[in-house]
Amino acid sequence: MGHTIRVGDLVTGEAVVLDLRVAQLASRAVAFAFDVAVQFGLLLLVLLISPADFDSALQTAFALALTVAVMIGYPTAVETLTRGRSLGKLVMGLRVVRDDGGAIRFRQALVRALGGFVVDFWVLGLGGAIALFVSLFSPRGKRVGDYLAGTVVIHTRAPKPTVDLAGMPxxxxxxxxxxxxxxxxxxxxxxxxxxxxxxxxxxxxxxxxxxxxxxxxxxxxxxxxxxxxxxxxxxxxxxxxxxxxxxxx
Structure with a gap:
């Protein structure tokens, strides 16, 4: 078997556990609530300042485009630019990382946002029921978007390890x-x-x-x-x- 490392277990090919702390459901839920508040605030703000003279078909198309931009484009852009931190995650001391522990890129952020919008929360997710169900049965608290993107949410406010580290060469x-x-x-x-x-x-x-x-x-x-x-x-x-x-x- 080839050498692997996974955040959460963070297990190497020799089954040596490297202890990064996976975020628990409660802290993720609070972070998600912050992010949803920001997203709906943005939606409301843009709707208030948008032109009022659209016909019904144009209004529907505008509302759909706006929803996609805010619910998918916003988290994708924020998590890409901040290397895995949204406002809610920043408040709760969380970060999204790749399964190998590295910083996420645009691709992971986009897939995660799409999975969250379509499956976990809104289109098919029954207001978050699917995300809750999948996270409860995931050893690392992953929702569907995390599985699709190959990501996991971790705590960054972790205690310092007790082992002695190598000094300066x-x-x-x-x-x-x-x-x-x-x-x-x-x-x-x-x-x-x-x-x-x-x-x-x-x-x-x-x-x-x-x-x-x-x-x-x-x-x-x-x-x-x-x-x-x-x-x-x-x-x-x-x-x-x-x-x-x-x-x-």
Whole structure:
């Protein structure tokens, strides 16, 4: 079986659990309520300022287009631009991530929004009954849109791991001091911490493959990719050590 890593279990090919906290149904429901309030507020606002001289057919077409734009376009745009955070998720300390722990992109956000609109909540979802039913029976609290998009919602306000993390590799200290870490997502930092903390438990193959995948996401976030022949461990250790240094200072 090939090497895999899944957020929620976050299980590697050696069945080593990396503990990212999957969001519970209650916190997701509160976040969803915030987001629905924002969406319906936008709908109402646009309807109030829209022209009143449309004929009935044009009004119907306009209302349909507006509904699609707000109920699908809005969450797609917001979750793409914020790398998985809507207003409700920001309030509740949640984020949508890919099943492999990486940041979502436009495709995942769009599929998730379409699944939510058509299946989970509105068109077929009986006001959220389908989303509730599927989430209750999902080990990771997924709704249909999450299954279709390959995503999961996690807590970003997770407790710090108790394991000791690797320190700053001396050869990378100067390089790390010049990094821009402001766009490094919390859930990605947590995944790297777990990787470094469980490093000794992984096989050499898993150390490289999992580390390379995390390095790719980290490199994209900080715009400083890992050098081709640099092992992922010192690269990730340097990034986290520099982040800890700045937080402590």
């Amino acid at each position: 001396p050869q990378l200290a100067a390089w790390a001091s010049g990094l821009d870490l402001s766009q490094l997502p919390d859930e990605l930092v947590l995944a790297v911490r777990q990787y470094l903390g469980r490093y000794a438990e992984l096989s050499e193959k898993a150390r490289w493959e999992l580390g390379a995948r995390l390095s790719d996401d980290v490199g994209a976030a900080i715009r400083a990719p890992r050098a081709e022949h640099t092992h992922p461990h010192p690269y990730l250790a340097a990034v986290l050590a520099e982040r800890r240094r700045r937080a402590a200072g």
